[in-house]
Amino acid sequence: ANAEYYLDAFSVNGVLRCDDPEIELLDTTSVWPIIPAGFESSNESDPFSLHVPDEFVSRMVTFTVFLSTSEGYEVEVSFDALVGQPSIALVNDHGNGSSYADNWTDKMLAAGQVIDVIDPATATSGGLSIYEKVIWTTANDNNPDEILNQDERDAIAAYLDAGGRLLLTSQFAGDALDGDPWLTQYFGVEHDQDQVNYTNGMMIQGVTDGPFDGMSGAMIGEGSAQNNSSPSSMTPLENAVPFYHYLNSDAIAIAGCNGNGFLSIYAGFPLEALGTVTGRDTPEDIISGLLNWLDGESIVEPGNGSSALPTELSLEAYPNPFNPDLTVRFSLPQPGEITLDVLNMLGRHVATLQAGPAVAGVHQAVWRPEGAASGIYLLRLNTPGGTKITKALLMK
Known part of the structure; x- marks a missing residue:
């Protein structure tokens, strides 16, 4: 961009730089014959190009463009860009018009992960299949009964039936799906109660002898989306493992399901509500632990509540x-x-x-x-x- 109170810029030369050792810059120069004052210009007709290896881990990368003109003016511009295809998708499914995508993006970046944010329409048209893991966050304060319509449930079922790894987080899904065999089949739980005592529902604690024993989190504090108005609980069945319960309560807040070729997790509250509080684990540590479980780490055998020893190095x-x-x-x-x-x-x-x-x-x-x-x-x-x-x- 060339602000209108500047002069026309002639023979603008751009040189791209990047310090990431895994990125190979191929074409590092771009030229603009003129950028008139008050106008923007792009290098679409003369783009930079780069190469990344097949094993490249998707991440945000900082690039710097060194710009100079024939008149001798020089400036450096730095920007961050996502390089590579993220392996994790966030389905941003909030029917009341709210969006917590930025909150999730920040939490995932703090956990060292980059995510794609997609909408339910993309998810229900086969868009989940390219991702190793999916986080589906959903709520509708105005009409909880509209949470997870049939098309969305079918998309989740197809993804899990194909061996997917999915984390569902919602404070109203249990109520909307109460008695629906879909919840039992794909998440191994039955809905228990809505609006868990709010004081207790502000804190979660790892179930004793479970994979997250000793961990705890709070739905307040820095970084919390503060959207935990009606936490719900669940009853894990034979193929599910309780992960976290609400503080000072036996009510289960999060459980994992070791299903028929798939792994799934159901959280009865919005995980984006987790915040940073002294004496509690950080949101990124809790979320990272759940995603690691979806990778098959620290799998607990359903029904026995004790951690199984690893079978592989x-x-x-x-x-x-x-x-x-x-x-x-x-x-x-x-x-x-x-x-x-x-x-x-x-x-x-x-x-x-x-x-x-x-x-x-x-x-x-x-x-x-x-x-x-x-x-x-x-x-x-x-x-x-x-x-x-x-x-x-x-x-x-």
Whole structure:
């Protein structure tokens, strides 16, 4: 854009820069013969181009364009752009006209995840199939009975029947679907009650011996959408596992279903209502935990309420990209001596995060690099049962 109180700009030359080491810039220059004062212009006819590898993790990337003119004027413009296809979709389904997409986007970015926001029309026309995981947030304060119409339920059913991973969050869905076998078939629960005692309904706590034992959250505080007016509870059935209950109550707030080839989670309140409160887990930690469960981590066998030991060796790091801290989680199917090291891309040792005997189960370590340069680092886990390696990108 060239403000009208500026002069015409002639022979504007643009050079694109990006510090992300996984992005290869191919055509980095673009030229505008003239940008008249008071007008905007694009480089659609002379675009920049770049290449990303197949294994590229979708994320927001910062680009900088250095602009100069024949008269010697220079300016730098930086902007963030989404690169890559996100693996997670958020279906923004609020029939009362409200939208919490920005709230979700912020929470997911804080958790190191980038999401696509789609509407119910896209979801019901086959738009879910390209995503590894789906978050469906829905409510209609004006008419709760209109929550999840038949087309929307059919779309969710088709996605899960194909082996999908879906998180449904709504404070009115249970009431709207009370007695509907669809809720039992795809989420393994029956609706229990509406409007759980509001004081208790402002807090959730991990079920004892469940996958989130020891965690807790609050539907108040910084970042809360403050839309938790009628929390509901549920009764988990044979193929479901209770995750969280409302504080000072046995009423279940969130449960997961290990279904026939799919995994699903139902939250009886809007997860966007979670906020940051001292002494409680952050919204991004709670949401990340739920999404990790949808990845098959820390699966609890339905009906027994106890955590099953991992059956496979696994290693993951998040958020990715990260700055300043990187959380590294790994699962050991058997005990033994292990080492967890950080290496640079040349294979040189940077840090050891853990070394020594470790019991079977899920473990976690944190890397806080000091003095490390931006770039890709390798996390290498050596165990008696094998070796796992994953990559993480430090962006300063």
